Amino acid sequence: MKSTYTTVLILLVLFGLFSCKEKESKYVEASSETKNVFASTAQIPDDHFLGDQTCKECHADQFKDWQGSDHDKAMQEVSDSTILADFNNVKFTSQGVTSHFYKKGGDFYVNTEGPEGTYQDYKIVYTFGIKPLQQYIVQFPNGHYQCLRTAWDTVKGKWFDLYPDFKVVHSEWLHWSRGGLNWNTMCSDCHSTNVRKNYDYKTDSYDTKYAIINVNCEACHGPGKTHVEQAKLEGEDYTFSGDLKMTVGTDSQDLVDQCARCHMRREQVSEYFNFEGTMLDHYFPELINLNTYHPDGQILDEDYVYGSFVQSKMYHNGVTCINCHDSHSYKLKFEGNLLCAQCHVPDTYDTPAHHFHEKDTEGAQCINCHMTGKYYMGNDFRRDHSFRIPRPDLSIKYATPNACIQCHKDKDNEWAWENFKKQYGKPDYKHFSDLLAPGLLGHANGVNDLMELAKDSVYPDIARASAVSGLRNYFDADAVDNLIRFLDDDSPLVRAATLDVVSSMNSSDYVNDLLPLLNDEKRAVRVRAYFALGYLDEIQIPKHYKVVYEKVKKEFETQLEVTSDFVGGRVKKGDYYLNKGNLKAAIKCYESALEIDNINNMVRTNLANLYYRDGDFEKSEIAYKKIIALEPDYAPTYYSYGLLLAELNRINEAIEQLNLAIKKGPEHIRFYYNLSLLYDKVDNAKQAETIAVKGLKLDPNNESLLYVLAYIYNKGSQINKARNIVARLVQLFPNNVEYANFYKQLNLSN
Structure with a gap:
């Protein structure tokens, strides 16, 4: 079976108490009263x-x-x-x-x-x-x-x-x-x-x-009862009083949001939709990720239009669904390029001087260049609503699709890029994908690209929120400090994405930054804030926040209940128990998730880790073997299984699994580091050296591999070789005192 998942590593949460005394001044500054942001959760009667x-x-x-x-x-x-x-x-x-x-x-x-x-x-x-x-x-x-x-x-x-x-x-x-x-x-x-x-x-x-x-x-x-009663009561004197939704006077972005509740890929937040509040009080859209989108934001899996449309300039300039689609028949208002000509002057755009194709051909149709599409559900062709300019140069960099070679199937991206430059010149603008794609793909400067995108409000909110979400793959000493700033962002999408990332980290030092978000105007943000604070006991909640905390607790419990028939909902509940330190309850939630989807190896991988933490090594091993049986070519599972065997002191078996991991995934540098250490543990210095050197051929400046190789040389009394390696470490990491001391010791060995 082809691998369709990415291993999710469970981050160990440190359950430390915080000092109320130290933080007291900030508590006073924080917004502590319950705001009037809680939309009614009343069910609308069917009648x-x-x-x-x-x-x-x-x-x-x-x-x-x-x-x-x-x-x-x-x-x-x-x-x-x-x-x-x-x-x-x-x-x-x-x-x-x-x-x-x-x-x-x-x-x-x-x-x-x-x-x-x-x-x-x-x-x-x-x-x-x-x-x-x-x-x-x-x-x-x-x-x-x-x-x-x-x-x-x-x-x-x-x-x-x-x-x-x-x-x-x-x-x-x-x-x-x-x-x-x-x-x-x-x-x-x-x-x-x-x-x-x-x-x-x-x-x-x-x-x-x-x-x-x-x-x-x-x-x-919305329900028509009040509207009809008023109309009948007032007769000819009736004046529309705003008792209905999606009317002529609805703001353009509000209108898109109201359509979005059914035209987007999303998670549910409320028990049911009752027209109270906004879209983000009931649902949260799936952000741009490598499972649903190409790294530049183009459609890959089904996104149901909204996630694409809010990336577009059209959306940010007040264009709505009903500018193109009739609001009741949902058919297109015009055929062909006349639809786009509502806003784009035909003499400028509907001409070979712009599109470089013969007039009235397929290549001259605006949508074929700016709205490429895919078939979903077998025969349902859906177009990408991000309305982007084809970028063959980005396709070359990030292996993303473009309209040019989707039509000219006998050509390649290099051909498309050369013709693009001849016809339009090099782009003089920066699309958000210039920053998002390298960040999501893990390129060298990816963390800086994502941070630049997240900070710049000129870009679409969904792109900025997706950048924040992508930062979870770049944790370092400054990660939390860099992220916390986005908790105050104007965009609820960005605030919510920030909470998703922070909640997977030890955020006890930032509790005062999280507490005010219990009062956020959007329910989708509030429930995330509650989850991020999940490691706290209720007794630790400052009295200023007791009332709002209890209200949001009910909202969060409702979300868990309404999503409990999804794998993701049961996993979320399990993660909440993990935050609470209840490992047994978390394991039960993950086991129940597998009852829904018994071949979900993302869940099974996390469950194997939980079994290990619980000391149930037999179940952990069974889980890893099951994953390997289902997806025998997925290298990280062999790695994780090998580490488990090493912890159980079954070193030779662990070595076997890590060799398989390298065979299946030779690009994973960490595999070489751990395998080298295992060979050293069984006193096979030659193989330990060989594996470390192989890894360094892939990444010559890898800190861990350089250090383990120096350690092996020093242990084997190959002092000169050890000294040369440590000299490189000192040069690469001049502020590392440990490397400097190691180098001095090696010099004294002479």
Whole structure:
């Protein structure tokens, strides 16, 4: 199986007490009263949502545009008119699984592989979506509803596999009968109106409810009860009083945020969406990372548009979704380049002098250069909404895509860059990706690039927050001090990202910087502040913050509860217990996360570390062996397993694992250092030297390898060789007293 994860190292948190006396003055300065920032968490009764037929009475034109749209057909009950697929005794086979679609009586069925790996008959109860695909939903026990992996292509009129190149075993989380295609948690919140997931962790059951099955008028505009009552009461004298959302007067960025709750990849913060507060009181968007985006911010995995759009100049200049898309039909307002010509003068931009392609060809279309796209879910082509200028020069540096060679498939980036320079010259502007890409990829100056990006408010907030998040990979003595400044940033995305990083470190010295964020205006920030303060006992919370601390505690517990059907939610709870020093409880949370996704090796790696910390070496070893069995080419697992064996004094076995680690991942310098030490431990000085030298060929100035090589030479009485190596260390690290003393001792050996 191809490796799809990055090993997450669990950072040991030091649970030290802080002195209230020493910090007293800062407590006084901090904002200590509970601000009025806590949006109501009340659930809206279903009968406050009156339905589209009521809206139609006064808004017939808008209803007509909405009818038949993707929102209208987001979810429907099964009937002959709603099912578009062929259920006339049709079979479809993909990845070794054959699904048989048929009718029985007036009902629709599929016979396919179920959660136990056996074939069963399943009744279709709902349709899901309309174009370019329609999915079908099956009811399972305990309130679970599952979306079939086989879907109907409504454009080509055929069955197809959503993931045709990806083999999924029935026991995996991604199997259609399990978490990856579970409607309750993955789909319902955005495909119906006034959804309450209602998950019960103890019984692994759902009691999901909604007011209206599809995305109707009130899913966007809010419950219509008050609006209709006022209109009827006041009649012709009625004046709109702001009792609805997403109206003509809504601020452009607020409007995008309101669309964003369903058009972004995100984590849930509140129990349910009730139109109170803002987007960040209910959800937090996934930042730019190497799993979801290319390192320059272009789409890689599904980001559902928002995370791309807020990177763009268009967003920061007041452009909204409805400038291009009709607000009710969601269709494009104009065809071709006329859409862009609303703002961009055609004589300047819609001309070969600008795009260097023959007019009215594919290459002359604005979107093909500035909105490249990808297919998701098998046949759904989605365009990147960051609206960027193609940059072949960045593609050369960071292996990122660009529109030029995506069309000119017979050419390479060097060709594209030479032509770019001829046509436009070298770019005279700095895009945020010039700083983000090298930082995320770990280039030599990466930490400085990320810090520069994070500090400069001229760049998009999501890029700055992503830079802060990326700084977690560059911890050093000044790391926390450099990060703390961003807790006061104007952007809630940046503040939240900072808390995510700081919470994984020993932040006891910065408790006074964290406490004021319990009063932050955004719930997504407040719950992170609570988590970052998790190592404190409640008795340690200053009295100034007692009230707000208790309020945010309830918000945090709600978030843990509402995300407890996700692997990430259970891991977050486990990490919270770790902060509290409750290792046993943390282990149980991680074990429960594996119950959801038994092949999640990121979780299993952390669990192996927890077992080790708990002294359960047998379980730790079993976990590492399981990871290796699932992903035999992932080098860091051999390394971690080898370190465990070394701690158990099984040195020869440890040496074997570290040799495998180097074989699988020869670029990892740390492997050479530890293996050299192990060879020294068994008195194999020759191999210890050989391994250290191999590592230094990759990184000639590596401090750890230079030191271990000097140690080996000194131990073997090769004083001259040792002296030469230590001389290099002194030259490279002139302020290191230990190296200076070592060098003096070697000189005295003569």
